[in-house]
Amino acid sequence: MTQKWAPETVVVESARPQRERDAPLNPAVVLSSTFVGTHDLGAEGAEDDGIQYGRFGNPTWSPFESALAELERAELPGLVFASGLAAVSAALELVAPGGTVVMPRHCYLGSLSAARDSAAVGRFDVVTVDIADTDAVNDAVSAAAERHAGTPRAVMLWVESPTNPMLEVADLPAVIAHAKSVDALTVVDNTFATPLGQQPLTVGADVVVHSVTKYLAGHSDVVLGAALTSNTDLHEALHHHRSIRGAVAGPWEVWLALRGLRTLALRIERSQQNALELAKRLSDVPGIEVRFPGLKSDPGHARAAAQLTGFGSILCVVLPTSAAALAVTDCVSLWTPATSLGGVESLIERRRRHVHEPHTVPEGLLRLSVGIEHVDDLWADLEQALASALSTR
Ligand SMILES: Cc1ncc(COP(=O)(O)O)c(C=O)c1O
Incomplete structure (x- = not known):
């Protein structure tokens, strides 16, 4: 995505309603659980069916999702979730059954717990590493790729950089490039750095997740998450997860987050x-x-x-x-x-x-x-x- 403006301008100016006489400066909050529609419905609100229902979409989400995509340089709109952990859970579900997730030993404890809960029921394996030790990360990813050779999306490298709470810094381009070379997916939790600090998709990450609760919203008054990707298949899978598992964001929260994003x-x-x-x-x-x-x-x-x-x-x-x-x-x-x-x-x-x-x-x-x-x-x-x-x- 080519960028017209610097991020400092994007946060202020993007996602405004079309400029025309008497147009409001801010998008509306749409408080509706259902939307008028007459056509036969797809399984989860395919785009040409319209929004249909509040679990499939809400017009309040779209401005915030497009602003996030612009900031993270994603080629597809962002996807808001009910919480950061809901976005994390959706991203973890991208791993094929029986696969392996390589995670920082010191990443956000909720992400680790979510992954370990899945591991406990045999959904996938979790391997933890010191994310600042590039050789250790690459070795763990290579070993997992060998174990799962031939199975698509069987290996995921999960990155936080800096990590929560130990503030270890990964060699982001190096670990992502290695993961890519063995067909492993890379997800970066960019909550700490924010898209103003780094844009992991531009160095090859497949998915970025955020706890919007934190810096993006910025006022400790909402719980919200987001996932971003430029990959159509992954976007569809994340969208499906949100619609069917149901961890959807409330319109007020998203509106507040967009207001917070301005500053x-x-x-x-x-x-x-x-x-x-x-x-x-x-x-x-x-x-x-x-x-x-x-x-x-x-x-x-x-x-x-x-x-x-x-x-x-x-x-x-x-x-x-x-x-x-x-x-x-x-x-x-x-x-x-x-x-x-x-x-x-x-x-x-x-x-x-x-x-x-x-x-x-x-x-x-x-x-x-x-x-x-x-x-x-x-x-x-x-x-x-x-x-x-x-x-x-
Ligand atoms: C790095 C990181 N990722 C994800 C989360 C989870 O976000 P939420 O609390 O919005 O579910 C947190 C929460 O502290 C976090 O610090």
Whole structure:
């Protein structure tokens, strides 16, 4: 897809109703579960049948789906889902029965749990790898491809980069190229980077998924997901999954997400600046470890600098113990102790409070989702909480 505008303009200007006298600037919210139609119906609302029914489509979805496609440079419209995990589940279902999914050992725990649940009932196998270790990733994909030689779509490489929560950075072009060379599908969860940070379809990924809940919507007020692809067969399969399994988005949520998307570039610019500044200040605090790809000392820095526009606004601080980490979340008053990320407000969370978080994530790791508040206020709150937590050890 050729791009007329820079992404900063796309988020503001795309998906507007046709410009004509008295036209509204914003698309309408269509609150209807059913749509007028007279023709015989296909199994799931084929396009020439019209929308038919609210599980097959809603006019509120289309502007947001087209804006996402423009941002991710997908040649087909995006597909909104009821949640990020609904989009993840639909993408995982692209794997042929009995196949293998190669996943980062530290990816979003919901994605790992969904895949492991499928593995537990024999739907496919799951192999986990350190996604930053390119040889290990390629070896795992090659081994799976050998095991399933001759079966189409039997191998999937699942990528998060940076990973949630460890912020490991994959060599995205290299692992995707290798996966392609052995006919493995590649899905990239682009929630952390957003399409403003990287566009995985342009380096050969087959599918991109998003938790729209996070940066794209940006205000912690909706739960929503999306999947994007330029491949007609995969698009059809994802569309079928959405229509038949039924994880469809509510029109209000999609409308709110489009409104949130309008300020994505501004929000990202500010939160990334804040995150970099906080990471630098935190690096001078004795007794803690800081993980942030924007720091030159971070193992993912060189790749992030080469692959991403900006370094994101998630950073991690590792305290010596879970008690010390908990003391920090108890002592903050501006940062909100809560799960999730990508909203305008800053959140802090000890990730191992989730029982399914992999045990290789340190007990004392705090994930910080940096918002758009004034950096000095964020720092003052964090500094006093760290000082208090570290002094009571
Ligand atoms: C990277 C990533 N992918 C997917 C999801 C799932 O998205 P949702 O909560 O919208 O279902 C999350 C949620 O935290 C996430 O962080």
